[in-house]
Amino acid sequence: xxxxxxxxxxxxxxxxxxxxxxxxxxxxxxxxxxxxxxxxxxxxxxxxxxxxxxxxxxxxxxxxxxxxxxxxxxxxxxxxxxxxxxxxxxxxxxxxxxxxxxxxxxxxxxxxxxxxxxxxxxxxxxxxxxxxxxxxxxxxxxxxxxxxxxxxxxxxxxxxxxxxxxxxxxxxxxxxxxxxxxxxxxxxxxxxxxxxxxx
Numbered sequence: 001x002x003x004x005x006x007x008x009x010x011x012x013x014x015x016x017x018x019x020x021x022x023x024x025x026x027x028x029x030x031x032x033x034x035x036x037x038x039x040x041x042x043x044x045x046x047x048x049x050x051x052x053x054x055x056x057x058x059x060x061x062x063x064x065x066x067x068x069x070x071x072x073x074x075x076x077x078x079x080x081x082x083x084x085x086x087x088x089x090x091x092x093x094x095x096x097x098x099x100x101x102x103x104x105x106x107x108x109x110x111x112x113x114x115x116x117x118x119x120x121x122x123x124x125x126x127x128x129x130x131x132x133x134x135x136x137x138x139x140x141x142x143x144x145x146x147x148x149x150x151x152x153x154x155x156x157x158x159x160x161x162x163x164x165x166x167x168x169x170x171x172x173x174x175x176x177x178x179x180x181x182x183x184x185x186x187x188x189x190x191x192x193x194x195x196x197x198x199x
Contacts, residue, residue: 007071014062022062026055029072033079036154040083050086054079069163073156076164128190136186140179147172148179 007028013021033054037047058078065074137145143165150156150164158176162169 004070008067011062011065011067011071014059022059025071029075030055032072033075036076036079037083039149039153040080041087046086050083051079053086054082057082070160073160073163076154129187132186132190133183136183137179140182144175144179144182147175148183151176 007025010021010025014025030051033051034047037050037054041047041050054075058075061078065071137148140148146165147161150161151158156164158169158172161172161176165172
C-alpha cells in the first residue's frame with residue numbers, strides 16, 4: 001500500500017470519528033510542516049502556533065478533502081496560506097529563501113548548496129555560490145520562487161507542484177525552467193561558465 005493510500009485511509013477514519021487517526025497524520029507530518037514554516041517565519045513560538053492553527057484548519061476542512069492531490073500537498077497549501085494570513089495580519093511579509101539560507105554564522109544552508117569539504121578557496125567559492133543562488137532566488141517573482149522551492153527544497157514532483165500551485169504541469173515546467181535560467185545567469189560570472197551552459 002502506498003503512502004498516499006495510507007493517508008487516504010487515515011482521512012477516512014477521521015471522517016468516521018476516529019481521533020487517533022488524525023493524531024497519526026499530525027505526528028507523520030508535523031516535522032515537515034514545522035520545517036516548511038521555518039523558511040517563512042523566524043520566531044519558533046510563532047512557527048509552532050501557525051503549525052497548530054494549520055492542523056486545526058486541516059481537521060475542520062477534512063470533509064472537503066477529495067483526495068485529488070496527496071494529503072501532504074493539501075496540508076502544505078493550508079500551512080502556507082495560514083502563514084501568509086498570520087504574517088499579513090501583523091503587517092509582515094514572508095521571509096524568502098535567501099533570508100534563511102545563511103545561518104547564524106553566515107554559513108550557507110546545506111539544503112541549497114552542497115558544500116565541498118576542502119581548502120579555503122573551495123569553501124569561499126561555495127559560500128559565494130550559496131549567496132548568489134539565494135540572491136537570485138530572492139529576486140524571482142513569487143510564482144517562480146515558489147515553484148523552484150517546491151522542486152529543489154521540498155523535493156516535490158512536477159505533478160505535486162501543479163496540484164499545490166493549482167496550475168497546469170506545463171506551467172510548472174516553464175516556471176522551474178525560467179527560475180533555473182535566472183539562477184544560472186547569476187552563477188555564470190562566479191563559476192566562469194559560458195553562455196550556452198546552465199552551470
